[in-house]
Amino acid sequence: MRKMLSAILLLGIAAILPAQQTSTTSHFDGNSWWAHVKFLADDSLEGRDTGSEGLRKAQAYAVEQLQKAGAEPAGVNGFYQPVRLNQFEVDEAKSSLALVSNGQRTPLSFADDAFIGTRATHSTVYLEAPVVFIGYGLKIPEKNLDELAGLDLNGKVVAYLAGSPADIPTALASHYQTAVERWKSLHASGAIATITILNPASMDIPWSRISANRNHPSMDLADPEFNETPGLQLGVTVNPASAERLFNGSGHTFAEIAALGKDRKPLPHFPLTVSLLANATVVSKPVESANIVAKLEGSDPTLKNEFVVLSAHIDHVGIGAPINGDRIYNGAMDNGSGSALVMDMAASFKAHPEKLQRSILLLLVTAEEKGLLGSKYFAAHPTVPPKSIIADVNVDMFLPIVPLKVLKIEGIEESDLGARAAAIAQSMGIKPIPDPEPLRNAFIRSDQYNFIKKGVPAVKCDVGFELGTPEQKIFKEWLTNRYHAPSDDVNQPVDLHAAALYEEFTRQLLLDTANAAARPQWKAESFFRRYAGD
């Protein structure tokens, strides 16, 4: 009893001291950051949807701030790198979904049961095909997992539960759950369409909100080199509350599947007795957008030709279904917060020109919300030589909604960039932790992933929490109520001190990486090392 008490006291002291130290060394006060967030999240910018006037206004503001800070243009047209996209929208009045069993047709309601996803459905299609349940739908050779083995999927629709088994390491699971990787093995098996059953255990937002925005147009990069799902005719997303009817007569229930999926246990695989009947009418049109690229040049004559990228997406989801009478999805934290940090960082390096040996590339990408498209385009067509990019520090929705005592570092164990981020956090009295919620798949859900796939070590850091703490509840509530909702606006409580401390951390990480003797390296055992080709 006594021992425990003194341990608690010691912990308490340890938590207080470093916070006092760091507040004296900060280059940031939170106020300029908040001013930028307020501009970007203003109703007049209408949620910064890709291709919209609101996003163009946000980008013009960002360019002005970067110029003011003395950053040099490093795009194609000055600060801008044009990105050509196509937009896809389902005309639901001319579309339908139904399950067919023994000649009986059961219509599915788009609002309540299932909808056609335009990320996977890029042209009008009519199909009727049997459905096979394939568990999590994963083929992961590194772990001898092949959920497609022994199933006849040729010409079939495959249904899977979003998620992965617990014995697959997070990064590996994330990688194989990307649309492109998942489709590679499904395409090879002859499947023609997918049904994704959302996993009730890992849904960030409730079905009602997902469904309310289902008709929001999707986008993809226009250039055919970026078509990652050749042969995929249709993608359908199913409400777990309606999933039971897929399993009728199969000898299994969705309740049983969901219970296994909750604990990430292995799932059975079997043909269902239903066929999917789909009539999808898709309308498409071209969209023009752009990334913004700026440079802070290093001082070393050789090393200045190498770049540490600081990336953040500046787009958000625009105007959507009203919630409490509000239709503007302002995106203050997602990702006004990261965009504002990029502007602050440019200004800070100008005001305090510590010797940067390597150069820093400031990248504000478009179309992140459409599937990481702006960063995908930049990673494929960088405005500096590809091999000169040594690291990506990505900032997306870092959520300074509680004091910064714990820092979640995605990629912490993958490279020495992750190790450096952890060491810097520790030196500032902040506890670095890996992602405590691997089911959310965060490692592949923001722009760093496109750099990783090009072999560039990357990290994404967020204000974090430990499991079972009151902070966990605050984050959970934020995701449920504000994530991709109109209430992610400037009327929410934020912790300006946490924002400033996070900026200080990011600044130190950029400086140390720009000035280190060697480029960051993937760890020998990291799965992602394969992309570096060494």
Ligand SMILES: [Zn+2]
């Ligand atoms: Zn988002």
